[in-house]
Amino acid sequence: MTAASDQPLPVVPTPDAADEPNRELKAIAAKDYEWGFVTDIESETIPPGLDEDTVRFISAKKGEPEWLLQWRLEALARWRTMTEPTWAFVKYPPIDYQAIRYYAAPKSAADKPKSLDEVDPELLATYEKLGIPLKEQALLAGVAVDAVFDSVSVATTFKDKLASMGIIFCSFSEAVREHPELVKRYLGSVVPTSDNYFAALNSAVFSDGSFVYVPKGVRCPMELSTYFRINAADTGQFERTLIVADEGAYVSYLEGCTAPKRDVNQLHAAVVELVALDGAEIKYSTVQNWYPGDKDGKGGIYNFVTKRGACRGHKSKISWTQVETGSAITWKYPSCILQGDDSVGEFYSVALTNNHQQADTGTKMIHIGRNTRSTIVSKGISAGRSQNTYRGLVRMLPGAVGARNYSQCDSLLIGDRCGAHTFPYIDVRHPSARVEHEASTSKIGEDQIFYLQQRGLATEDAVNMIVNGFCKEVFRELPMEFAVEAQKLLGISLEGTVG
Amino acid sequence: MLEIQGLSARVGEKPILEGLDLVVPTGEVHAVMGPNGSGKSTLAKVLAGHPSVEVTAGTVRYLGQDLLELDPEERAREGVFLAFQYPIEIPGVSNSTLLREGLNAVRAHRGEKPLDAMDFLKLARAHAAKLGMDPTMLGRSVNEGFSGGEKKRNEVLQMLVLEPRLAVLDETDSGLDIDALKVVASGVNALRSPERAFLVITHYQRLLDHIVPDVVHVLAGGRIVRTGDRSLALELEEKGYGWLDTTAGAAR
């Protein structure tokens, strides 16, 4: 379907999978979450609850300047006037924001380790277990890692090498101390505190996160990577990431996430802001594997995240690639504001839901500049009793002369008790702008599985192969090591979906 | 190698095979001919273990084992190969990925080491060349956008790579021009050996000019109603299937 009119398109839901029962593909128990261990480490937490004092505590703990404290307090005031959004296709009981702890730090990290040798060995072991060895010599060549454990950043590797090129890659707290002018200039410039309920909350209480600045004309020679992990109980994780690529700069950033198994839901409300100036390119890849809850839907992370990139400069480019397999609920729309003429926005997404998981994810491409282009490729896979929704907006503003969008949203269903839904909103306000949208919904077929079995593959390997094939266009956007990890993750998340 | 006795099978409520007997000794090539809808593909599906076909009576022994007891992938690993009448498309999965995974599953079953990527590619390319297939076919998604003829060649390529003990070819000749037919036949003939057996399902005697069968069977009314040598195929070509008494109780 191609739409080039300025009429918003009606919402087009795809049919529920329940239409056609398939006797061979029935969902059974999912495999255990492998990253569900808890690290036994002393941590410093504050009592549950949120008020000005909480905000002051966090700010003081981080030794923040007055302007940032004021910024947080304003956000808190804003948040109090807002109500939680209800438009997403997800269901969950009301969240008691006063029952959440807004700060947790491993005790040993309290006096900020200067180098890896000073990092608590327990913490290092945790990351080893997660497959993220922080020891530089053990690192995959070309990946620098910032690891965020609960509320604080515990280590940043390869810092010196990057610093020699003028690249800043550090924890957010450190950036506030060391590069306040940059933080002040860009913080909240893409996602204002008042943007939405969860962004306002994050702005008030954000704990840590990563900061990247790549100076003019510099191509960052390695992938920058952050690993987030929630460890402490009852804590929310509210990280804040800011990436700025100055004129002609390039950076590829990877983000991975895990959390222990707990039978209560935990909130994760992050904000990520990207800024690309003239000719700059930012590639942002996520493999999100927060604990999804058990097979009955108990526990799991609420992943309510605001991610947005501003292509401010002429010919700038921002590319989001996400593989979302975790979380009980995902509410996430990595977006691009295509302000500079000839700027490019991309969104490649694989979202897999199993058991009782719910995902409402997609993107927004806001075309402001002339000849701006955007591409959306979304692959939703639903299994078990899960609900998987693509929600996207393509908006071509009156100045977006000659702008183009291509969107492709495919859904794959495994079993007959899950749902796939597609809500593509299109809003075109310039006659020369073109929007192309394609969508498909298919079901893993008995015949496809049988064909692969006939060539010697076990049922699960067959399903895996079909799903990986379905996701291929997205996986090839990921850096090599991440693509391999993403494939494995899909396999694990799918185990037990056919029997 | 293959002994089928009193096989009855249905799809849904509909009985398709009713008391079929068929024996294929090791080293032989048997052809199965029969009118459209007589159950030839259903027989092939029973042998491969397709879940849509329900066996209601009879036994199938393969190399001394009860074939019906095995899962489809176990049958494949034990050397049963089916060249599908309608090969399935698997978007995003390359031919070479499927071939390598399949071959390594079979090798693991035989207690052999997996073939590394280079050795595998050499092997697959060599077989593809024999079938006159462009090597880029290996990188394309399984059967996606393939022409009818390409799909059939691809089935034969998979057979050559997997080296089955018992190969069932379900109308692999249909939709092929004469040159393609010869290529496919040469692929099958290359694999003929005293250790293997073939069950070649076809509608036309034409294929049997190139793959010369030891025995020809006629399937009609859910069972084998005639068994003979090559001349039976010629006779069918001449007279059609009308003269066969499909209600006859006894085969031959």
Ligand SMILES: Nc1ncnc2c1ncn2[C@@H]1O[C@H](COP(=O)(O)OP(=O)(O)O)[C@@H](O)[C@H]1O
């Ligand atoms: N999935 C199915 N559902 C219902 N009937 C089927 C199905 N598949 C095959 N049949 C029927 O079974 C009979 C035998 O089919 P088939 O084995 O494909 O015949 P052949 O291969 O000899 O042409 C036909 O009457 C066909 O219509």
Ligand SMILES: [Mg+2]
């Ligand atoms: Mg047939």
